[in-house]
Amino acid sequence: MARRRNFDIRVQPGFGLIALFTFFSLYLPIAALVAYSVNAADSLSRWDGLSLRWFISAWNNQAVQDASIRSLILAAWAATFATIAATMAALATTRTPRYPGLTLKYAFINQPLMVPEIVTGVALLIVFSRIKVWTGYSGLGYLILAHTAFCIPFAYLPIRARLENMDLTLESAAADLYATPWRTFRRVTLPLLRPAIIAGFMLAFVISLDDVVITEFVKSGGQDTLPTYMLGQLRRETSPEINAIATVFLALSVALVTLFYFVNRRRP
């Protein structure tokens, strides 16, 4: 047989070992977390047998309940606004011939992916604190606005990808068959875009749910989300309750990402 022409990483020495090590170091801490969430002991360092007591205790903890509900409401609003903005941005950047400045717009839309979160956090803290003084309003709106901003690129990417692959003659065909631009959008573009919009929404939802840094800077007193609440708990004492919360959180994220995968894979 002729000499192998393509570089195949799977036949390089040590590949399997490196892969194993990577998976191990990625998933071992998570496995430990899940294991200790069903630990009956009061301490994080001792194993005392199986129990669901920390799940029950977390469930009954008023602070945890408040933070969870706040997280879900925040994520729902932020993901909704981000998806609407992202859909419009994706339409504007794909349904146009290329022009100078288009790349700059991509960069603008995707800016939250590049700028360190801490920078955005501090910047928002400064701006919002002024607005809070002027308006006297200190509700959840600031967090929703901040989360919407950094969720937009995550919603934008799947929607843009879908639009770029969409056959433009379908829209021409609708126009040819007497559909006004709006009806073309409603009857052809939007239904074909729906899987990507759902995927973008779910991605934005998970990203919002997970956020710590920006939330920590923007939140007012008594506006803990689940992640910032957990962070706060770790500073004081290390209750095994947070293992249970983290495990539920993990399960929720995995469920959403899995759903995202299936929705995105199914094509009409």
Added chain:
Amino acid sequence: MPDQPQRDAIDVRGVRKVFGAGDYAVTALDTVSVSIRENEFFTLLGPSGCGKTTLLRLIAGFEYPSEGEILLYGQDIAGLPPHKRPVNTVFQSYALFPHMTVAENISFGLEMLNRPKDEIKTRVSEMLSLVRMEELANRRTSQISGGQQQRVALARALAPQPKVLLLDEPLSALDYKLRKGMQIELKRLQHETGITFIFVTHDQEEALTMSDRIAVMSAGKILQVGSPRDIYDRPAERFVADFIGESNFIEADVVGVDHDRATMRLSSGAEISAAMAKGSPPSARATLVVRPEHARIVPEGAAASLNGTVENVVYLGTDTHFHIKIDDGSTFVVRQQNSADAGPSLSPGLRAGVLISSDAAQLLRS
């Protein structure tokens, strides 16, 4: 209209289309004018990049002309968006809506026109039976074959009863057998619906078999408009003769002009009469076109139009092609039908004459 059988459905007047600007400007259509009659099967024929699809897109409204007018029954539609033009298109890729069923695709145009529900229903079932797709009405378009998709695309475009149907190489994605069948089907649909068809193709055979009239296009211009017979027998330009069918080109001297015919002296000294296009006074020397089947092999001599040596004999089943090296250095191809009683057996190296049938030569515009 019975009293006006020659009414124009589409009248393209001095249309230019330039894409891009400045140094990158490309002229896709160079001042094209053409009239398409009502109820006609009109074909735009030309190689890729000749501007035929651009002209179709201008009529559909997907592009706007840089200059000129497009009249639909006398009304200028060149500036209207596609959804305001009573013309429909069958796309090369069919462009069926993948999230709708066959019936939903067909009803789309009628729904957009806000027609009453029961009218839409009857019209859709009419269309389904017209294209023989009744059984597949509730299938998704991804669950039917290419030929069936083609028919749905046709039904969808015909359902709103457009004034003109535009077809952009609709048969190019089908295999040979299916294409042959669809050619007949299209002709039938045009006949039954009485709608003006404008058909774009690069396939000369398709154009010749289906069209009432053909416009041959090249490099953004229409070179000749005529019936398939006109185009084939009386090509006005070298490109037309070359693009459609096979041709022999002969350089000859003009010795006399009478109305629309010219007497030409060939290199052999023989004189033949040739038809010429109206309004093209020939120069002293001009080019004649003779189709290979419009000449015969005869014994060498003064009775022949041209004399030469047999260079090659190509047997093609029903026909035989004789390649004759004429004494002036050019090559002439004669196509003769094979019959049971074999004609003169010619082999390379032998001398032979070529007799051009009377009325078969056509003078090209210089």
